[in-house]
Structure formats: C-alpha cells, structure tokens
Amino acid sequence: MAKSDLDRGSRAFTRKLKRYSIFSIARHAGNYHQEWQQAWSHAEPKTAYDAVIIGGGGHGLATAYYLANIYGMTNIALIEKGWLGGGNTGRNTTIIRSNYMWDESAAIYEHALKLWEGLSQDLNFNVMFSQRGVLTISHSEHELREMSRRVHAIRLNGIDSDMLSPAAIKKLVPMINIEPNIRYPVLGGFLQKRAGTARHDAVAWGYARAADELGVDIIQNCEVVGLRRNKDKIIGIETTKGNIKTPKVGCVVAGHSSVLADMANIKLPIASRPLQAIVSEPIKPILDTVIMSNAVHMYISQSDKGEMVLGAGVDKYNSYAQTGSWPIPEHMVAAAVDLFPFLSQLRMLRQWGGIVDICPDASPIISKTDIRGLYFNCGWGTGGFKATPGSGHIFADLIANDRPNSIALPYSLKRFETGFLIDEHGAAGVAH
Amino acid sequence: MLKIKCPYCGYRNESEFSCGGEAHIARPAVSNKITDSAFCEYLFMRENPKGVFLERWCHTSGCRRWFNIARDTVSHEIYEIYLMGNTPKTVKGKKAYQANWRRTSKAEAASKTPKRTKK
Ligand SMILES: Cc1cc2nc3c(=O)[nH]c(=O)nc-3n(C[C@H](O)[C@H](O)[C@H](O)COP(=O)(O)OP(=O)(O)OC[C@H]3O[C@@H](n4cnc5c(N)ncnc54)[C@H](O)[C@@H]3O)c2cc1C
Ligand SMILES: [Zn+2]
Numbered sequence: 001m002a003k004s005d006l007d008r009g010s011r012a013f014t015r016k017l018k019r020y021s022i023f024s025i026a027r028h029a030g031n032y033h034q035e036w037q038q039a040w041s042h043a044e045p046k047t048a049y050d051a052v053i054i055g056g057g058g059h060g061l062a063t064a065y066y067l068a069n070i071y072g073m074t075n076i077a078l079i080e081k082g083w084l085g086g087g088n089t090g091r092n093t094t095i096i097r098s099n100y101m102w103d104e105s106a107a108i109y110e111h112a113l114k115l116w117e118g119l120s121q122d123l124n125f126n127v128m129f130s131q132r133g134v135l136t137i138s139h140s141e142h143e144l145r146e147m148s149r150r151v152h153a154i155r156l157n158g159i160d161s162d163m164l165s166p167a168a169i170k171k172l173v174p175m176i177n178i179e180p181n182i183r184y185p186v187l188g189g190f191l192q193k194r195a196g197t198a199r200h201d202a203v204a205w206g207y208a209r210a211a212d213e214l215g216v217d218i219i220q221n222c223e224v225v226g227l228r229r230n231k232d233k234i235i236g237i238e239t240t241k242g243n244i245k246t247p248k249v250g251c252v253v254a255g256h257s258s259v260l261a262d263m264a265n266i267k268l269p270i271a272s273r274p275l276q277a278i279v280s281e282p283i284k285p286i287l288d289t290v291i292m293s294n295a296v297h298m299y300i301s302q303s304d305k306g307e308m309v310l311g312a313g314v315d316k317y318n319s320y321a322q323t324g325s326w327p328i329p330e331h332m333v334a335a336a337v338d339l340f341p342f343l344s345q346l347r348m349l350r351q352w353g354g355i356v357d358i359c360p361d362a363s364p365i366i367s368k369t370d371i372r373g374l375y376f377n378c379g380w381g382t383g384g385f386k387a388t389p390g391s392g393h394i395f396a397d398l399i400a401n402d403r404p405n406s407i408a409l410p411y412s413l414k415r416f417e418t419g420f421l422i423d424e425h426g427a428a429g430v431a432h
Numbered sequence: 433m434l435k436i437k438c439p440y441c442g443y444r445n446e447s448e449f450s451c452g453g454e455a456h457i458a459r460p461a462v463s464n465k466i467t468d469s470a471f472c473e474y475l476f477m478r479e480n481p482k483g484v485f486l487e488r489w490c491h492t493s494g495c496r497r498w499f500n501i502a503r504d505t506v507s508h509e510i511y512e513i514y515l516m517g518n519t520p521k522t523v524k525g526k527k528a529y530q531a532n533w534r535r536t537s538k539a540e541a542a543s544k545t546p547k548r549t550k551k
Contacts, residue, residue: 258480267533269476271453272505317451320482320506326433327447360476416476417468 017213020124039205040212043219045241049077051248051399052237054224054260056080057089058200059377059384060252061207061218062392063399065123068214070393071400076216079239081223085204088254089385091322091354093277093311095290095299096386097134097195099154099161104410104422105363106157111407112390113194119389125206127198128304134195134290135164135172139184143295151190164189175286175340183338184296197290197301203388227263227374234264234373250375250399255320255355257378266369268378269360269416274315274353275382276324278332280346282306291339298335308346310336314356314382324353356381363422366395366404367413375399376413437513438491439499452488454479455500456519457534458543466542474539482506484528486520502528 018024018037028036050073053064060078067073080086096116098109120126138144147163154161166178166186178186212218219241226238227249236245251260255272282305292299298312312332315325329351337344359365359379364387366377377395380387394408404412415421434446460466460474479485485505490498502512502525512522520529534540 256482258478259482262481265533267473267477268480269478270480271478272480272482317487317503318453318480318485318505319508321508325446417472 039209043217045219048245051076052246053078053250055252056084057087058203058388059391063395064216065207065211066393066396068216074215078218079222080220084208085201088354089204092385093309094197094200097192099192101150101153107407112387115389123206123210127202127206129198131194131196132289133193135189135191136292137186137189139295144188162191248373252377254357257357271358272355274319274324275356276328276353277311278351279307279309279349281349296335296339322353361421362424366408366411440495448493449489450492455486455488460539460542462542470538473537479532484524
C-alpha cells in the first residue's frame with residue numbers, strides 16, 4: 001500500500017488528513033482525481049475561543065498554524081471576511097529575499113527565509129518555493145558604490161549576497177544588454193542566490209490545511225465589525241456571523257489595519273495605498289531569475305506559466321479600492337520597456353491592485369497595544385509576502401506568551417514614540 | 433484617472449498633482465513642552481479612513497499651489513475642494529473633520545499659540 005495514509009508522527013492531530021505525495025497523485029490519477037479529500041473544512045463560529053486571528057491572508061494563517069503547532073493553542077479561530085488569500089497574499093508578485101541592510105530587518109527576513117526552505121515539507125503542501133535568485137542591478141557609479149556598502153552590511157549578518165560584474169550578469173541572464181552606450185547601462189549588480197519566488201495561493205492553502213488539521217476553525221465570509229473591550233482589556237469580537245468571546249485577538253488584516261484599529265480607538269501610523277502588478281501573455285522561458293532595478297524602479301520575473309510578471313511603486317494617494325490608478329501601469333510598462341525593449345512587443349494580459357499598509361519607516365509593526373489581549377501585525381506594505389512564515393511564527397510567539405521575543409521587540413508600536421525607527425526605504429532593492 | 437479641479441487652474445488630470453496626505457494636522461507650537469506620545473501622534477499617527485478623507489493636494493505640474501480635497505477612499509468620488517486655511521463646508525466634509533480624533537488630541541491643543549504673559 002502506498003504511504004499516503006502515513007501517520008504524521010507525534011503531533012496531536014484532531015482531523016486526520018491523507019498525506020500528499022507522489023504516490024497519492026499516482027493513486028488518484030487512477031480514478032481521474034475525483035476523490036481527493038477536502039483540504040480544509042468550513043467551520044462556523046463557536047461562541048468562544050482561547051484566541052481569534054483576524055485576517056485569512058498568509059500571515060494570519062501562518063500565525064494560526066504556529067499557535068496550534070508550537071504553542072498547542074488549538075481552540076482558536078481564524079476569521080476572514082472574504083476568501084483565504086483573497087487579499088494581498090493572492091495579489092503579490094511573490095518575490096522572496098532576505099538581503100535587507102539593517103540588523104533588525106536581517107533578523108526577521110532571514111528567519112523567514114530559513115522557514116521557507118523547509119516549508120513544503122513542514123506543511124506537506126508544495127508551495128513551489130523556487131530559489132532562482134534575485135538580482136538587483138545598478139545603472140550608475142554612485143548606485144554601484146552604495147550597493148557594495150549595502151552588500152557588505154548584509155554579508156556581515158551572515159546573509160548570502162554577491163556583487164556581480166556586467167560580464168557575470170550577462171552569463172546569468174543572457175537576454176540582458178550590457179552595452180555601455182544604452183539609456184540605462186548595467187554597471188553591475190548584486191545577487192542573493194537563496195532568494196526567489198513561491199506560489200502565493202499555495203502558501204495560504206498549505207497553512208490553512210495544516211492549521212485545520214490541528215483543529216483550528218477557519219471561518220470564511222465572516223467580517224469582523226467590532227472589537228469588544230472591558231476598560232483596557234479585550235473580551236471579544238463582533239462579526240457578521242455573531243459575537244465571539246475571546247481574551248486574545250490578533251489583527252493581521254494588512255490594508256484594513258486602520259479600520260480594525262478604529263474599532264478599538266487605537267492610532268496607527270499607517271496609510272492604505274494600492275500596489276499594482278501586471279502580467280504579460282505567456283512566452284517561452286527567457287528569464288529564470290528575478291531582476292530588480294532601483295533607479296528605473298521596476299522589477300520583473302517570469303512565472304512558471306511563462307508570463308512576464310511586472311511590478312513597480314505604490315499609488316500616490318490613499319485608497320481602499322483594489323484596482324489602482326491608471327498613471328501607474330503606464331509608468332510601470334514604460335520602465336520595463338526602458339530596461340528590456342523587447343517587452344514592447346508583448347501584450348499585457350491582466351492588471352490588478354492590492355491595498356498595502358504603508359508604515360512611515362517601511363518596516364512592519366508586530367506589537368502589543370495599550371489594550372490587553374489585542375495584538376497587531378501590520379505595516380508590511382509592499383514587501384510582506386517574503387516574511388509570511390517568519391511573521392506568523394513570531395506573531396504566534398507574541399500572542400501565546402504575551403511578550404515580544406528578540407526578533408519582534410524592535411517592531412513595537414512604541415518605536416514611533418522613542419524614535420528607534422527601522423528605516424528600510426529603498427535600503428535594499430526596490431521597495432519589495 | 434481622476435479629474436481634479438485645481439482652484440486656480442481648473443480641471444486637470446490627476447497625473448499633474450501630488451497628494452500630501454492627511455489635511456489639518458497642526459504642529460504643536462510648544463513641542464518641547466508636550467510628551468513624546470503626544471508628539472508621536474502629531475508626527476506619525478495618521479487618520480486612514482475607509483470612506484471620506486480630508487487630504488492635501490498640490491498642483492505640482494501646474495501652478496504648484498496647495499489646496500484641500502474631501503474624497504471618498506473607496507469610490508474616489510471628490511465631494512469638495514477647498515482652499516488652504518479653510519475647513520470643509522459640505523455635510524460629509526464637516527462630519528469627517530469633526531470625527532477625527534485629532535480635534536481632541538493634546539498635540540492639536542498645543543498647536544494653539546499660547547497667550548503671552550508679561551514677565
Ligand atoms: C501587487 C502587489 C505585489 C506585491 N509584491 C510582493 C513581493 O514581490 N514580495 C513580497 O514580499 N511582498 C509583496 N507584496 C506585499 C505582500 O503581498 C503583503 O505584504 C502580504 O501578502 C501581506 O499578507 P497578509 O496576510 O498580512 O495580508 P492579506 O493577504 O492582505 O490578508 C489580510 C486579510 O484580512 C482580511 N480582512 C480585512 N479586514 C477584515 C475584517 N474586518 N474581518 C475579517 N477579515 C478581514 C482581508 O480580506 C484579507 O484576506 C505585494 C503586494 C501587492 C499588492
Ligand atoms: Zn493649479
């Protein structure tokens with residue numbers, strides 16, 4: 001018999017799931033894939049839980065999974081107003097890297113990258129993590145010097161980063177033009193080989209399936225409309241499916257953080273802005289690394305389906321409409337064509353936007369609040385997908401123990417009072 | 433593309449403008465006398481509503497003058513455009529102005545010039 005029924009070891013699973021493996025795929029091929037088990041169950045809310053996580057994006061789902069898996073908190077619920085991964089998790093361009101300059105950032109993003117490296121095995125779900133490398137190129141002498149200063153800082157934190165000459169870049173990316181007399185000459189660049197991409201939906205689904213198996217109630221199509229408090233203590237939440245009592249609430253709602261904060265009369269330094277992306281029609285494989293340019297302000301990669309995936313900077317005014325304003329795609333395409341003229345011959349297939357939560361220092365907030373039992377994980381802005389496993393892991397630790405660990409500590413909301421900001425604007429690559 | 437009516441130049445495309453974020457944030461006049469937390473509210477904390485938002489805009493590629501807009505952050509509908517130094521006149525604009533926590537914040541109280549006292 002195939003090993004698909006293998007028991008998953010010592011963890012106390014409350015719902016027994018069949019393991020995904022090459023054998024299970026072969027076995028299900030025999031009956032035309034008609035009999036796959038449901039990946040996670042659709043729960044309805046109970047009246048009380050030990051903790052509630054609001055937001056069913058990657059960060060929220062990861063938080064719920066680690067709370068159950070590491071801290072044994074299985075009487076918890078995850079509440080999502082739409083469908084799992086329907087926010088920024090399912091809208092992002094999936095770039096994963098840890099080459100940030102400041103120590104605080106290096107610690108959190110590298111923690112996440114290490115978790116990415118074993119994530120498919122841990123979740124028994126193929127998140128298609130592909131360490132294809134992220135290459136940041138520079139177009140001026142000044143940028144190149146600043147880049148090498150940054151690379152040294154990154155290496156001092158034990159994170160892989162290599163400066164590349166134009167010739168080495170040409171070898172890595174044969175389609176790039178390294179002639180010195182073009183509009184944006186490529187003078188050099190730096191590469192993180194362990195960086196890459198992952199399948200965004202699979203990350204949400206993998207965490208959901210694993211959390212559900214551990215007994216977490218995953219409740220979709222349920223919007224949180226109020227936070228209940230008793231003086232300075234959280235006592236429950238109000239949702240479109242009724243009220244729920246709970247002593248601990250973790251808010252992980254990205255672009256909607258300020259809306260949740262308003263429900264509790266808490267102030268956040270966040271602005272909600274659309275961030276857009278575009279994909280082209282699919283073409284044959286030409287690019288197997290991710291390329292970023294700070295000066296031209298764009299980044300590009302090729303998806304497994306062959307589409308060229310393009311992204312750029314955020315919209316310039318606050319918005320909760322998940323579409324984005326028109327001048328931005330125009331800039332995005334112009335920048336891409338500046339860098340890769342052949343792109344002008346491609347047709348663009350889709351454009352979309354997600355509402356990102358921008359912090360003044362472009363670093364996240366993973367923090368307790370003045371209200372006991374109320375925690376926020378937000379401010380990831382344009383670059384939080386890469387942090388998903390690390391963010392969930394650290395946030396679960398904060399919620400379970402009610403005190404920040406050493407990685408979370410600098411990300412407290414209090415830093416805006418003390419002035420210890422973690423200024424990551426453009427400190428590594430473009431803003432992603 | 434938003435069409436924004438600059439009070440000085442008339443209707444222009446949004447690409448001619450830049451947005452300066454939340455309007456009506458008054459700098460505390462006595463910043464050395466207020467607490468760090470009150471100053472933090474002035475410097476970093478921001479109103480970020482899903483709905484009517486009062487914000488500053490500048491006609492950067494035109495007359496380069498600043499003005500205020502009351503705009504909905506979901507539909508992007510512009511309810512009102514009014515000059516710097518004024519407060520909104522429409523019902524929606526007035527409501528958004530009054531509802532903002534900043535109206536009762538310590539930082540805003542400290543922005544009113546203190547009375548001069550004779551020595
Ligand atoms: C176009 C684009 C490109 C990006 N590219 C990259 C990239 O290349 N690399 C990278 O690292 N990052 C990237 N990002 C950023 C990244 O997507 C986010 O930082 C990250 O996915 C945030 O995850 P999350 O789980 O916190 O938020 P989300 O996935 O947005 O999840 C939040 C969830 O909360 C739910 N919610 C909100 N309000 C409520 C409520 N009241 N009740 C219940 N549920 C609620 C929402 O429906 C949503 O599903 C990009 C973002 C965008 C938009
Ligand atoms: Zn003008």
